[in-house]
Amino acid sequence: MDINPYDAIVVGSGATGGIAALTLAEQGIKVLVIEAGPKIKRLEASNYEPESTLKRLSGVLTKKHIKQSQHPGYWKNNPDLYSNESKHPYDFPKKKPFLWTQGNQYGGRSLTWGGITLRFSSGDFHPAKKDGFGPNWPISYDELSPHYDFIENFCGIYGRKDNIKELPNGKYIGEIPLTENENIFGRKIKSKLNYPFIQSRGFDRNSSVKEEKWPKSSSLGSTFKKALETGNVQIISNHLVESFEINKITELASKLTIVNLENGSKEVLNCDLILLCASTISTLRILLNSEYKSNTSGFKDNSGKLGKYLMDHISVCRFFSIPKTKNSEELSHNYPVLSGAGSFFIPFGTNLPTIDNINFHRGYGIWGAIDRLGIPKFLQKDQNTSIGFLIAHGEVLPRKSNSVSLSKKTDEWGIPIPHIEFEWSENELNMSKHMVKTIQKAIEAADGEIKNIDELINIPFGSLFTKNLIALSDSPPPPGYYIHEVGGAPMGINEENSVVDKFNRLWRCKNVLVLDGSCWPTSSWQSPTLTMMALSRRACLNIKKT
Template identity: 35%
Template sequence: MATRVYDVVVVGSGAAGSIAAKELTERGLDVLVLEAGRAISTDDFKTDFKGPREKGIQLWARIRAAASGQPIQSRVAFYGKQLKHLFVNDREHPYSSPKDAPFLWIRGKQLGGRLHTFGRVLMRWSDVDFKAASRDGYGEDWPISYADLAPYYDRVEQFLGVRGCNDNVPNLPDGKFAGPSKLTAAERDFKQKTESHWPGRRAVAWRYMPPNARRVPAGMLAAQETGRLTLRTDAIVTRVITDPTTKKATGVEFVDRVTRQRETVSGRSVLLCASTIESVRLLLNSAAPHAPGGVANGSGTLGRYFMDQVPNLIIGSVPGRTGFEIDDTLPPDPFYGASGGVYIPRFENLNGHANPAFARGFAFQGTIGRLFSREGQAAKFGIMGFGEMLPNVANTITLNHAKRDAWGQPIPHITCAMSANELAMLREQSRAIREMVEAAGLEVEFAGSALGLQESGRGAFPEADWFSRMLFRRYFAQSMTMGAAIHETGGARMGSDPQKSVLNSHNQAWDVPNLFVTDGSCFPTGGCSGATLTIMALTARACEFIAGEHAAGRL
């Protein structure tokens, strides 16, 4: 590998990396993908596990996971013990955050990364997101518009077979769907009552990617079919190598996860798809005499303006319904179960309506009548809120040189604290979803956020044992701190001005013309919908640009 020069070295194999592998190889480029985690096999997706499949409190499973090295990962909001091995060992992958601003970093280190554990909800963003700063003056606009990204949204949705309905919600653009998604009977009742009570609010079915029966990310499989992909798992990239004279990237250095041996590989271009925090960490760790603040940091903004979405949670029961409804849109996946749910798009600070308490807005994603409930027991609902965090120069990813991970690399130090704007938003988003579920006749058992837990009626998880409920109450707020949304973005943002951003409109580093970043770190704003589909579309667009620049000899 040391003697071969690849057209593009791609770091990461998840949402961005798998699409990059497909797009670049299909355009005729020879690509090396380096994945820090292990390969996957059918053993990772066994369907003969014992015990209930429901996600929820699962206290004893969480305790066992924490004791085995996952004290952070076991705090994920909707925990399923069959997924335990698809999250990292926190002892091997430590990080730090301020004591007064804890951050939950939920991660997976295997081929495909968090594609194996995310909800597969894929929503488009609109110019409400891309041009938010023009409307309220906070932060910077994206250097692209929805029209620039729409063809690549189309391309990714059609490739993945995304299911969804055309709902005609202006700030949630419709897509190119392989077929419809659906609401349960309880979700349809919620939709009718919500929309009739608040005409400005909508409740729609999820737009989602069906489970992948082959498990290896679809983009990686497509790339393998071209014969132009080389894949190396267990390769922890530690540094982007740059030439001090040309200022171009020449390749990367990595350490073998198993043998601890260091290697270097050469590429005509380097594309970082390692995930928001890991890509920023890698760029900072690539500092050199000609780039003392980290590679591609001529603006001084690398690691700054880090964001995640502001989370809240509400759970309860559905009066008059028992058990759970199985969505027959697609056959249930034997490992993950059925897909689908209800989504409430942002409705605040839109269409001439201004809420003076805060800027931007929030959205909700959840299920009503789908959560596992034993026969004869009340049907359940669970809805999580996601509020948009404003870009803040004080929210950062830096290197903590005082502590190293299992492979000798300085760990990331993550600062992500809510401002007064986010606190006001969180209070309102918590109030708004409660008023909607109560207006729909649902019974709240508990609701809460990092601001605290409020119980109602029978209280949280009424079927659970007293000890589980006691510990849940004690630690709930700690499990809803920043990071719990798992929608982190920013830190290597795109922009129109090289003095204010790391990347240009094609995800190309201003300072290093053959270095590109297309994961969530490139986002100038954080939105309130999931970032995954936008990451994939940005990657497809950047790869088209990379292929064109290679063909023209400019890279």
């Protein structure tokens, strides 16, 4: 293998891998990136119809994408950006389903990311101070704020400064206008219910849009692109990381084993610094496989928390229709794009409406949009209405029983596959009931009507696609559905109660950093990617000082 000399290995080229590679490269550190998937061209990532619909049909029928097809993003993105589940399998108990979405290609899941960028509030880093449940983060909002600033400035984030305590203001380059019906919706829920309502914050588009350049929501159009331009970064594609070994005398990682996915051959790379950015479950798989070898060449997790306390967001989705306005009729031939910034939020956090007694810990927010689904007029069943959706995302408490471990089964390259055990607790189920009532009241206040998606549009191949779709169920989708999984290697203040320290380093193997969502001790309710990126930059800047 032809590799130039390097100082650090970054595993993964997605959102956290991109910012990690950039931050190190700009300090003059030579970086080798290991990516499990291939390099793809910009136009190969775009969504093309009807080709993409035929590919989705094949993905469902062949079971290549049978689990990932449950996610709504699968239906607007190019299905080639979703991993083949037969080649990258995982396990879960039959009565505890988990939907794991994987993106193995240059840019990882940043190519299919919705692009919402909400900051954590100060209280989100210390939630146990309010309710006494679970851990607090070992860092504060003030420590992360400058890194939020950098990423927002670098990437070009749209939003509006609403001065809401639950969502600190960021650095924005402008606003994506709301549709007329979204403005009307917001005014009605504010005046009738006193619900908070804000313009969403994030990017203006993602990789599903046909353009020549990669969107800035992807690492290939922002952080990773800039990292490669420094000349300090090289990348190996189609190689999966199996595990790392440590030197028992120094307690530092010294070797990393990778597998060539094209021919199955294995190679051992020497390493002085490893940064794990493979996405939560993939990173946990590497850590568990490395720790498993602790009697010989692995590290030792003294906390007993590795693989435990996996979290996700519990979610409830409702589609609805409202009467068309004059302007929404004019938009019918040129729908505004649904994006991270092209949408809205009802950002409750823990300041929830007292519809019933609140018999659960923590809070949630509601994402929504109207007149942005891009549904062709001939597919819409009622031409006199506009279609919208509301999706509530709620914080999930860290529980030891929700976990990732290594299965006895292996993939085709002989590496143990992840075994995921996760179910909603009574706390989350009570929260979901509250979400349903809150959404119902909002839609009623806006003179709308809740309907199933198949009542609103004529879906091609409808019986094949909708028969088992979770999105059409009244119950909360299973964990993993909205791709917000975090936890499993939580950061903390000492090695007795955490896997990594406040700068994301393994306690007993300081030259291995865990930079993706697996390092989170709690989940909060906001979309996690912006905070993951900010944490990554903070940790990588600290490397310079050590």
